Amino acid sequence: MYNYIEATIHEIEFKVNGEETSMTIPANLTLVELLRQELRLTGTTEGCGVGVCGCCTVLIDNKVVASCLELAVNIDGKEVLTIEGLADTYQLSEFHPLQTSFREYEGFQCGYCTPGMLISSKALLDQNPDPSDEDIREFLSENICRCTGYDSIIMAVKSAAKEMNV
Numbered sequence: 305m306y307n308y309i310e311a312t313i314h315e316i317e318f319k320v321n322g323e324e325t326s327m328t329i330p331a332n333l334t335l336v337e338l339l340r341q342e343l344r345l346t347g348t349t350e351g352c353g354v355g356v357c358g359c360c361t362v363l364i365d366n367k368v369v370a371s372c373l374e375l376a377v378n379i380d381g382k383e384v385l386t387i388e389g390l391a392d393t394y395q396l397s398e399f400h401p402l403q404t405s406f407r408e409y410e411g412f413q414c415g416y417c418t419p420g421m422l423i424s425s426k427a428l429l430d431q432n433p434d435p436s437d438e439d440i441r442e443f444l445s446e447n448i449c450r451c452t453g454y455d456s457i458i459m460a461v462k463s464a465a466k467e468m469n470v
């Protein structure tokens with residue numbers, strides 16, 4: 305059967321990790337597909353594909369978004385941050401303090417949830433530079449980790465917050 309949605313082509317312009325980009329894409333391409341398949345930004349992982357696990361979290365204009373649910377056409381004129389751009393958001397460091405503290409506190413095991421967890425944690429610290437354990441649990445409640453039990457993630461986020469507040 306002829307796929308009318310796929311046949312609709314859009315030209316979009318956007319920024320990803322600070323770089324201006326323009327592309328011609330089919331209307332039904334999701335943002336996670338654009339990032340991973342078209343731009344080869346494979347740091348963003350895809351788990352459930354239906355907006356439940358949080359693996360695919362990115363920021364669009366500083367808002368937390370599940371990139372598996374977002375159509376890529378919707379980023380036209382917007383700015384996307386993925387895990388590949390996280391370190392550059394902090395004082396031109398090699399690693400963002402969240403990356404350093406996740407390593408230090410073993411805030412990951414298999415690592416599949418980690419890019420989304422780090423991006424969500426960045427969004428949290430942007431809004432709340434000194435979050436309580438409860439604040440962190442609540443903010444990260446849409447990022448599922450099957451490995452860590454979350455305590456090490458909470459310690460890592462608190463440690464990064466402390467470092468960033470010095």
Ligand code: FES
Nearest residue numbers: 351353355358372
């Ligand atoms: S892959 Fe997007 S929320 Fe699970």
Ligand code: FES
Nearest residue numbers: 413414449450451
């Ligand atoms: S580290 Fe394995 S799912 Fe979180």
